[in-house]
Amino acid sequence: MIFSECIEINPRVVLEKGKEYPFIEMANVDLFSRSPKAIDIKPYSSGVKFQQGDTVIARIEPCLQNGKGFYVNELNCGFGSTEFLVFRPKIEDLDNRFLYYFLQTDYIRKSMIASMTGATGRQRVNNDIFDTLEITLPDINTQSRIADILSTYDDLIENNQKQIKLLEEAAMRLYKEWFVNLRFPGYETTEIIDGVPEGWNEGLVKDLGKVITGKTPPTSVKENYGGPIPFVKIPDMHGNIYPLETELTLSERGANTQRGKLIPANSLMVSCIATVGLVCIAHQPCHTNQQINSIILNDERYLYYAYFKMKGLKSLLEGVGSNGATMTNVNKTKFESLKIIFPDIRVIEIFNNHVEPMFKSIYTLSKQVLLLRQARDKLLSRLMSGEIEV
Structure with a gap:
């Protein structure tokens, strides 16, 4: 019909x-x-x-x-x-x-x-x-059975996503309590000078580590793509803490065209053009396109603090990247010159002890979501084609 x-x-x-x-x-x-x-x-x-x-x-x-x-x-x-x-x-x-x-x-x-x-x-x-x-x-009864099967996968996916959201919210609450409201362990006996606790330092984003702006290998060369190396773009970042799946991947050839753009695991990726303020953590070595600035951390103990700090800079990024242009654009120089506070490393270590298990659970749940989606999509195709009877 x-x-x-x-x-x-x-x-x-x-x-x-x-x-x-x-x-x-x-x-x-x-x-x-x-x-x-x-x-x-x-x-x-x-x-x-x-x-x-x-x-x-x-x-x-x-x-x-x-x-x-x-x-x-x-x-x-x-x-x-x-x-x-x-x-x-x-x-x-x-x-x-x-x-x-x-x-x-x-x-x-x-x-x-x-x-x-x-x-x-x-x-x-x-x-x-x-x-x-x-x-x-198919007939209405077959339709209903197919919907029941596929809905089971989506129920599991949504349950995992709810757990991920709750874990991130719990970690975010702790971050705000310690680093925004300044009610961190030992705050009662710490002097606050001009809004900065004693032992904490003011610095710039570039002081966190090396900032790398991504780049896209020539798309006219098909051999640059389809290999094992993730190529992260802004759509891959939406709704993800760890972008486990990317629309495009690079071949070794494609990656070698821009060797200086490879970022290692536990780097932070921040979207800085058009849709700004999305933040993800690299779970493995990868490349990004030019709309993303990444930070290769000097000290990975700052990873989770920096993750939430970058998320909190969204409004600031929108401000410094506007300049009356139709598309928001925060270039590398602007990005790495943003001012941030570096808490005392002892507070950072205590913070990590609390939130690192949460992020490990988020990563595990995210992998489960990916596997469930892949299984659902394969099953959808076979159910719809009639290859699998219900």
Whole structure:
């Protein structure tokens, strides 16, 4: 049958202007994840509207290609960016949950991507594609069983993600208590001079270690890519503390074109162009593109302190990188010249004793999430094709 004959695109939802509803912006939508990372509450004025059971997919590049979308599972209704498309079953014999997974298939996603029109870098899906796109659906009982199987994986993924969030929040609370509110061990007997505790020092980001701005090997040379070396870009950083999976990887040849750009494990990566203030920890040696400044730490005991410190610099990065330009850009010189405080190393060591087990658990849970996603995606393809019967 034809896609638009059984699936409604941007169906009608009644929202009252000026009344507050759940709002989901594109930045809060993770890649190939069933649920958004965060939900805001805002007065409705305009935007794409959705309700319980709808599937929402990004319609603009590179968000569609990167896999941004979600299933409306715990909201009665809400609205979001105009750069979303909303899908809902038009016929009774189509399971809402199955539709969400059906829309993740390569066939549907590649058809949507192939239809995109507009200026390069801002292309959007042409909705006319849905009036000619042919699809085949299993019976409703098979749909339900497929959705049950795939939902089990997503339940486990979301449970792990919740644990990761709780662990990071716990570590962040300790960081703020000790290094923002200055209620660190021994604060009662430590003199504070001009807002800086005795024994702490003022310094610059470059005093943390060597700052490296990434670079992209020539994309015209295919042999530069597809090898074992992770190549981190901003989309790989979203929602991740450790970017365990990257869209692109470099070959030894590609890495050798920029040997001075390799950063070791336990380096900090900070996005500094366009979307600024994302912070990740390298879990293995890797390269980044030119939108990311990385810090190779002189003393890895400062790793977790520096991680939270960099996250806290988001507003500052946006300020120093604006300069009236249309795109925020914090170059290496600006980045490494940002002022920061270096706490007493004894306090840092005590802090590490508290938070390092949390970050080790985060890393383990993140690996589990990656493996679950890979297993789910392989299973999705085989279930949808009928290769595996249910």
